[in-house]
Amino acid sequence: GAGVSQTPSNKVTEKGKYVELRCDPISGHTALYWYRQSLGQGPEFLIYFQGTGAADDSGLPNDRFFAVRPEGSVSTLKIQRTERGDSAVYLCASSSRPGAGVEDQYFGPGTRLLVL
Amino acid sequence: GESVGLHLPTLSVQEGDNSIINCAYSNSASDYFIWYKQESGKGPQFIIDIRSNMDKRQGQRVTVLLNKTVKHLSLQIAATQPGDSAVYFCAENIGGNTPLVFGKGTRLSVIA
Numbered sequence: 001g002a003g004v005s006q007t008p009s010n011k012v013t014e015k016g017k018y019v020e021l022r023c024d025p026i027s028g029h030t031a032l033y034w035y036r037q038s039l040g041q042g043p044e045f046l047i048y049f050q051g052t053g054a055a056d057d058s059g060l061p062n063d064r065f066f067a068v069r070p071e072g073s074v075s076t077l078k079i080q081r082t083e084r085g086d087s088a089v090y091l092c093a094s095s096s097r098p099g100a101g102v103e104d105q106y107f108g109p110g111t112r113l114l115v116l
Numbered sequence: 117g118e119s120v121g122l123h124l125p126t127l128s129v130q131e132g133d134n135s136i137i138n139c140a141y142s143n144s145a146s147d148y149f150i151w152y153k154q155e156s157g158k159g160p161q162f163i164i165d166i167r168s169n170m171d172k173r174q175g176q177r178v179t180v181l182l183n184k185t186v187k188h189l190s191l192q193i194a195a196t197q198p199g200d201s202a203v204y205f206c207a208e209n210i211g212g213n214t215p216l217v218f219g220k221g222t223r224l225s226v227i228a
Contacts, residue, residue, distance in 0.1 A: 033215060040124055042205045042218030056215060091159050107159030
């Protein structure tokens with residue numbers, strides 16, 4: 001079956017612009033996570049949704065970052081007034097149900113964001 | 117394409133040899149410890165996990181060892197193959213559908 005998909009796969013933007021990154025989780029997965037991975041680093045947690053609500057947004061670096069999941073499936077990560085330091089790979093993962101094991105968290109291929 | 121780990125420590129092993137990748141973790145409250153494999157241009161892929169009440173778990177060609185006393189985790193890959201070449205990350209969480217905290221990665225390079 002289809003895995004987690006993310007679009008676009010690559011995004012180049014200019015400093016100060018607004019970007020939206022999309023994540024399509026595995027069908028039926030209730031939990032959705034956003035991570036950010038800088039070059040040479042492991043992924044860092046940004047925000048976690050259980051259904052439509054953000055269960056934990058403690059990883060969002062500042063108020064320029066915002067994410068939504070209005071219907072409990074697709075999620076959009078929004079970055080306002082982008083800065084060069086926002087350049088990274090943005091990873092999305094989804095999981096099937098509360099209490100599911102960590103082996104049930106599947107990652108998408110990521111969106112590579114480059115802010116010039 | 118962009119590489120995940122240009123500045124990561126690298127472990128080079130001969131094809132057919134065993135590989136051991138180490139990781140130090142930080143949170144004594146973590147209940148699950150996981151190893152992920154990440155190939156260039158892809159997201160992390162689950163390999164194996166171990167719960168905090170265990171010290172060893174085996175999968176197919178892989179073994180994870182957990183030493184809670186020194187907060188150390190290792191991944192052993194038997195008979196390493198070229199397809200094992202990737203960046204390996206350890207991660208931890210408090211269980212289930214909770215966010216993962218990733219450690220520093222190690223690039224494994226298999227020499228044919």
